[in-house]
Amino acid sequence: MITIENLEKVYKTEEIETTALNGINLHVATGEFVSIMGPSGCGKSTLLNVMGLLDKPESGSYKFIDTELLTLNDRERSNFRKRNMGFVFQNFNLIDELTVFENIELPLIYNKVPAGERKKLVNEIIGRMNIVNRSGHFPQQLSGGQQQRVAVARALVTKPKLVLADEPTGNLDSTHGNEVMELLCELNETGTTIVMVTHSSHDASFSNRIINLKDGHVISEKINKGKTEELI
Amino acid sequence: MFKLNLKIALRNLWKNKGITAINVGGLSIALAAFILVMMYFTYETSFDKKNPNYDNIYVVGRTFPDFKTNFTPPPLAKAIKEAFAEVVAVGKMKPSGFEFAAFTDQGTVFTKKQLFMEYEAAKMFNIIPEGGLEKPNGTETFYYLSKPYMQTLYPNKTDNKPEIVSFGSKAEPMSGQVKGSIVPNPHSNISFDAVSIVNEIGAGESYGYPNYYTYIQVKPGTDIATLESKINTLYQAELKKNGMIEEGENATVTTAFLDPLKNQHLRPKAGNDANYKVLIALSLLGFAILIIACINFTNLSIAQATKRAKEVGVKKVMGAFRYQLTAQFLIEILVQCFIATLLSLVIAEIILPQFNRLFLVDLTIWQIDNDLIWQLPIILVFITLIAGYYPAMVLSGFKPVAVLKGNFQTSRQTYWLRNSLLVTQFSVAVIFITGLLIINSQLKYMRTQDVGFNPNQVLRVKNIVYFNDPEKFAPIKEKILKVPGVKATTVANILPDGSETGSNGYTANGTQASLDFIDVDYDYFETLDIKLKEGRLFSAEFKGDAQNAAILNEAAVARFGLKDPIGKVVRGCNTDYTIVGVIKDFKANGFEKAVEPSIYSINNPCGNGKTEIMIKVDENQMAAVLATLKANWKDINKRDGDNFRYEFLDEMYGKLFKKQEQLQSVFFAAAMLTILIAILGLFAFAKYITNGRIKEIAVRKILGANDLQIFKLLNTSFFYMVMIANIISWPLAYILTKKWLETFVYRVDISALPFIISGLITVLLTIVTVTLQARAAVKANPVNALKYE
């Protein structure tokens, strides 16, 4: 589904240039669940942002199925993103002024889904996320785990082909972290491709494949045997 | 999507109630001021504008070497009408200088402003009496009184038929016919409370009687410059033809000019444009205040931007386009501005009576043909863009990658902008405070300075009789002086209340000079308590005083360069005057004009009629004197009748300060408003800044900082900003106030004090505001602040 070749990203500040991505090559197949790991500052978030079209690399190629994405203009990128991708962040990033229901509804609105259908889709996913009795609450009234479930629900409600998650369990304790991981796995089982950045090998063990980055390079890849066997 | 955006907007506004209130409140106050100024501007610039001939009506005036006048001789009008096809109508008017009493059995009224007007002028100015404008036959005169007068004179009148009314005093009444009533348009240059409409006025008068206003109406599209020069050529030819210019005399001593109707109210060529300048200054003030409030709005919106950053980031991740977000924020700000506009109308309505009193107008907001109906939406859009464009661009421009990392701070990006906006606000406030202080000191100076004469306890009695000959005034004087408590009385051609007298050429000591002439009676100087410098004052004991004695003021003596003036001769108006005395200069014209070189004489063949009766009264007997005069007036001054009407000279003189007092009120309001708005803005801004530094404060406190150090820390940057504002605006304030002071001949010096005071005021207010805001943060337990992070 995704083919990335020779991706380079350089941050220029007044004093120094940081090469955050230094010739990344990567392939992600449809329906795969890939984890990206590596030491802090190695470029994981940068890679994810580039994949999510939130950031532009200096050079390289990024093909999604057969479309080259790096040549798109801002408007096309926005359109592509809202039709195909969902995001989950470490710090949830829910809008404080909107209720749980409204937060989840937001991407549907940007995708111009009619109101009646929106209601159906949101309620459906709220049911799946086990937060039914919270739908009228504001984010501040929820626990961290609940907030992250809402964030996942928001990422999924448009049924994206690709979900990008940056340390989704980073701010959660292990119980809540596991809940979120299970959600992602369920989602993956229904066919959604997932790319997740994590520091936790426990979380990584939920995925099919683990990619290790260092200094903007891919240094190793590992097929998660356990997970694959489990699947069989 | 709109619904959801609206929800976000409303919940945000509600969450930040305080700041929203300050934002909207500050804006609405400023907007109210602006609306008032705009209404005033519209009103002042649209006199006669409803007249369909507005753009085609011109006044014919004349230019003399040192002044311009709209008074023209009647034959000129006729000559213009006959000579130029592009002039479609010519009409003359003549004001009457007197207050006339008109009475019936039911009541008495005093016409203060009578106009004699030609039918053609009435038509030109759309002057329509009740029942329609009728053309008089031949030499017929149609006399109309203003509606309220008619109602006083004929309370039971229901028809529109003419009535007979008496004029003058009951002892010697004249009677005449009133054709009907008229409702004068208060919004016209032609104002009157009684009007006589005839076919022609000044019919027999020659070029030597320049007592008429001439209005012409031209064909649309006429080239006015050409017409003006043609009229001037005609005027010169006419003067020559009628023997008004002698052989060898410079023909172009007086020239004719045209002045458009639209300039008559604010900046007539013959007159001054002080009102126009005041209007422009006022408009600039109103505009400045509005801009300041918008700046406030911008500043607070940007300050709060961090709170909205996450929303922007998330929405962008979900595929929102930038323009959608820009529009969203602009609409949010539009809604706030809209609320502010509604509020401002309420505020304006509350201030309006005060405003009307100050500017002597009668403006109303709620009226159908109010220009506000189209002006307000434009203003709304305008302030939305001024206040909202930048914040909307900043907010919608956030990069999601940066924002969503979690510890995003906008303050660095907009640091300079926010601070310079704050500095701008305070600079304007400093200018207004300094200006106000300097205006105050000049006004105080004007009120306390010795003006060289004493207008207190001097009555000016209204009178329609000429008392040019002292013998004619003598019996009246005798009767007035008999009233116990009257100290002195006199009559003169003008009052020392800033009124313009005439001037003429006089020669003395081989020097020719133009002097203002004041035609007086005995006891003029005594009544007004004017100080003698040398020689003596006029006295009935000297027979010659009523013929050819003159008293000069110091300025006149200086003008002629006279060493030993007493006994010298001044020649003017075909008369040789002997100088019998010199008086000290006194400020009859207030503080703006220098004392003119003047000559005082009892006899002046070139002078004007003496009608201004002045009576100096003993302070403690004022009430009794007034009562006695009122009771006896019909015996004292028969022609003027049963109606003893008076004014206090000190009040009339005080009117010279009216303009400055207006200015003072305006500056007071402006200074208060800008300070209020700046402080409101600072209050909210300081709160925001402090909140942003809560973690820093907590860390510092844990490391051992005490409260005072923290207060200092928070105040420092604001202190510097206010100091910078002061330093920027001091020179500006200095230049502006100096310019203003230069309009006075007699003025105070600018001292450093007003600048220091405004510096102190702004610094103090800033420290108090910031400290109040910082208190909560400083007093809070640092542990909570850190846990919260």
Ligand SMILES: Nc1ncnc2c1ncn2[C@@H]1O[C@H](COP(=O)(O)OP(=O)(O)OP(=O)(O)O)[C@@H](O)[C@H]1O
């Ligand atoms: N906006 C930026 N400007 C300059 N340098 C940046 C910027 N964002 C990231 N970097 C640098 O790019 C490199 C990669 O950053 P990135 O955020 O991708 O790391 P990461 O692998 O996600 O780290 P972590 O695990 O700590 O989140 C780092 O060295 C970082 O300092």
Ligand SMILES: [Mg+2]
């Ligand atoms: Mg990261």
